[in-house]
Amino acid sequence: MDLILSYIGFSQSIFAIILILTKRPIKIASVILCVLLLVFALTFGFDILQNYDIVPTRRWFLSLGLRMMCAPLIYLYTKYITKDFSKFNPSDYLHILPSLSLILVFFILKLQPENNLISAELFYDKYKWLRMIYGWIFISLIVYYVVAALRIVIRFKKQIKDNYSFNSYKISLDWLLVMIVLFVFLILLIIISSVLYEQGKINTNVFIFRHILELFNVYALSIWGFHQKQLISGDVTDSDSESGVDIEESSSGKYVKSGLKSEDAKNYVENLVKYMEESGVWKDSELSIAKLASQTSISKHQLSEVLNEYLGKNFYVFVNEYRVEYAKQLLMKKEYGNWSIIAIAYECGFNSKTAFNIFFKKHTQQTPSEFRRLVMSSSPEKVM
Template sequence: MDLILDFFLVSGIVIIAIILLQLFKVKHKELPQKVLIVLFLLLFFVAIHFYALLHNIIWLIHLCFLPNDITTTILGPLLFLYVKTLFLKEDGLVKNTLGHFIPAFLFALGITIPTMLFNIFKIDTLAYTHTNFIRTIIRFESLYFTLYLFISLQLLSRYRKLSKQKYSNLTQYDFNWIKIMFLSALFIMSIDIGIKLYESFWGDLSWNADYISVLCMIVLVSFLGYYGVNQSKVLLPSFLLNKEKALNIEKTKDKTLSPNKKEEFETLKHKLEQVLHTDRPYLDEDLTLGKLAQQVSTKDKILSTLLNQYLNTTFYDLINKYRVDAVKEKINLDSYKNYSLFGIACECGFKSRTSFNRIFKKHTGFSPSEFKNNTL
């Protein structure tokens, strides 16, 4: 068993070191990469700490005790901050999120540092760190981290929805991997919480159950490192982050728009339809809300309000509806008979085979191949 643990821990240390090396090699680091550096440094020390525990290397245990002990309390706020850095401007972002790190600071000041000093110097006044009360507090770390995983998942879901109001293609901004990582972490934490509950009622296990969480963490670290190091950043305009403008839009336009506003939107709607039919901007795979707003001679904020509040749709859904219609028109034309289905999709503005198949079926009820066969 020790050999297996040793292999996974050494592998984890090497993997994390490689990821850190990649991050440090980036010349112009953006905030998401800086947050990842802090995160991976913490996880690096955690892996080394458990390696030292496995081999009873006392000096190395003391050296890594502080970062290892605070990781569970600081990891949740760090992941929360990381999600925000992928979507928002950097100005004031860290400052506005500092409050989330206060519990980790208090935990380090009141428990971690005194515990470390007691373990090294055996100071009697610090013996309180080994009482049952403190052990109970420590057991709540997993619940605290789990809470932040839920909060971060909700935040990610919110930002992904808002992204559809600005971008017509989300291929390069696919954050599904973060969702998978968070859900996997929730599963791991549920196991960890179950073990801690068992130990609270029936006593400690004969082996260190934390190794399970650490080994799973190494797998997740590899996942995060592979996808996260070069992740594209999505900047969402501030008006999309306004709850009244983007999240709580009234579904009934008659109740929210004055007659003058409805007339203005009706004019803009006709202009938008004319541009879409004549200029076919949706064929541009990198079309954004801002680009389309320029073509209809309006501001992106006004166009977003038109789509969301007056037409009850999103920019992403509208543009992809036109792209699907374009595919349907070309799918059986002789001039496209040598094209693959995805080749036609690319001609119509799609960038990803997976998203094309999903969007096409959503709008037609058929897969692209089924639709083609049914129209022959």
């Protein structure tokens, strides 16, 4: 059973890597996700090789070295999926140094003359102190990177309505929160089972449960990771930095380092409103602030500032107000009388009936159905 799980895990990891790399364009976050899946593939692969005595049972340096990469990779994936960097930051390679240092130290020790002829078991027992040191480093890395990844996700979720005009699982990152929690459970299982196994309190059957959880992680990363789209956040991107945009939002929500003048802001507002009214771009059910910024030639961060500071609303409210106003027009027109509420919602750019009903009622204090009934009953002969 254990060997079968290892084969399935290895095959699924490699298959998912190939599948994700076929997506175009290839984003940095996708590459990081593939590296994470490769780590799982190698872990399963070593278990397979161990079954055939190709690698020794005592291979803690490889197993721990690989697992030490997981938390930094999850953090880096979270960082790069929530912000569309144009290139990988070279300093981010430093995050995998602890893992590489363990493998390097092992080979240095193994090449020492006194260690050439000793068995893997004796070598394992001889350097228990080293395992203890890297064990604590491993736990510290887990805590640090899990907290860092959670902070990024939580911060991003708070910014969703400043960047998107719709709600969807594709932008919520709820699956990533689940994955981080599952990863923590996996690490706890690995640590506890390893300690108990060393003490002789459990047998190798416990590793089947570890492989099951690892396999679940692989499938979850494969499915959700493949469908995840590149996201944007309210942070300054590479392109904005290069263009000289210097906008920083304080904890109070104010833009404390903006070079945007009032006169320029007024022109941006006029051009933005004119474009929205003439283009009907709000009918795009997946309209984002980045997409609107590219169409209006206004920096994403300047556009965000104009909306928040000069119009007093976030991007989500700004776009959906246009959608609701258009929906009201359709609900009052006789030729749309036989259209369902969901059909009108889609026609206006909403991506679900629930989102349409919630925002419509918030904006008009009535549901779309109530609004239609009131219009029809009050003056049916005046319906357009």
